[in-house]
Amino acid sequence: MTEEIIIAGFGGQGVLSMGKILAYSGMMMGKEVSWMPSYGPEMRGGTANVTVIISDNRISSPVLHEFDTAILLNQQSVTKFESMVKPGGVLIYDGNGIVSHPTRKDISIYRVDASEEAVRSNMQKTFNMIVTGAYMKVKPIVHMADVLKGLKSSLPSRHHHLLPSNEKAIEKGMEIVVPVNVVSANCCVNCH
Template sequence: MKEEIIIAGFGGQGVLSMGKILAYSGVMQNQEVTWMPSYGPEMRGGTANVIVILSDKRISSPIVQEFDTAIILNQQSLDKFEKHVKPGGVLLYDPNGITRHPQRKDINIYKVEAAEEAARINSAQSFNMIVFGAYLKIKPVVLIENVVKGLKKSLPERHHNLIPQNEEAIKRGMAIIQSVHTV
C-alpha cells in the first residue's frame, strides 16, 4: 500500500495540522511516512499545502508530481492541483467558496460540506477534522484508534481535552460525505 496525498487550502484552515495528524497516525500504524508542508509568508489567509505519503514500504522520495488523493479546501488549490490527481484517483473538496467545481471525468470526486457543518455545530475549529473524517471514509488508510494516538502526539497536552470533540468531528465527516462522480 502506498498513498500519496496533497491537502491544500488557505492558511488557518488546519491544512498543515490535518497533514501532521495523518502522518502521526501512519507512524502509530507502523507505516513509512513523509510529511512535507509548504506555505506562504502570510500564514493565515495565504495558501498552504502539505504532501503526505503513507506506505508499507520504504519511500524513495517525498517529492511527487501526481497524487492518489487531493483534499482541496479553496478555489486556488482546486485550480492548481485538480490536474495533478492520478487517473482513477480521488479529489475530495469542500464546496464553500468554490466557484468552478471539479470537472475531470477520469477521477473519483467527493464533496464534504465541512464549513457548513462546522458552522451548524458552532465549532469552526472542527472544520479540518470533519474533512479528515470524510477522507477516512473513502480511503481508510489509518485506523481511528491510530488517529486518536496521532492527535495525542500532534496536539499540545493542554489541548488533549479536545480529542473527544475531534473524534466526533471525524465521525460527522464520515457521515456527511457525498459522491459527486465515480469512475
C-alpha cells in the same frame, strides 16, 4: 500499499496539522511516512499545502508531481491541484467558496461541506477533523484509533481535553461526505 496525498487550502484551515495527524496515524500503524509542508509568507489567509505519503515501503522522495488523493479546501487549490490527481485517484473538496467545481471524469470526486457543517454545529475549530473524517470514509487507510493516537501525539497536552470533540468531528465528516457526479455537479452550479 503507498498512499500519496496533497492537502491544500488557506492558511488557518488546519491544512498542515491535518497532514501531520495523518502522518502520525501512519506511524502508529507502523508505516513509513513523509510530511512535507509548503506555505506562503502570509500563513493565515494565504495558501498552504502539505504532501503526505503513507507507505509499507521506504519512501525514496517526499517530492511528488501527482497524487493518489487530493483534499482541496479552496478554489485556488482546486484550480492548481485537480489536474495532479492520478487517473483513478480521488479528489475530496469542501464546496464553500468553490465556483469552478472539479470536472474530471477519470477520478472519483467527493464533496464534504465541512465549512457549513462546522458553522452549523459550532465546531469551527475542528473543521479540519471533519475533512479528515471524510477522507477516512472514502479511503480507509488510517483507522480511528490511530488517528486519535496521532492527534494526541501532535497536540500539546493542554489541548488533550479536546480529543472527544475532534473524534465527534471526524465522525461527522464520515457522515456528510458524498460522491459527486460531475455532470450533476456542473448542472447544480449552473442552476443556482
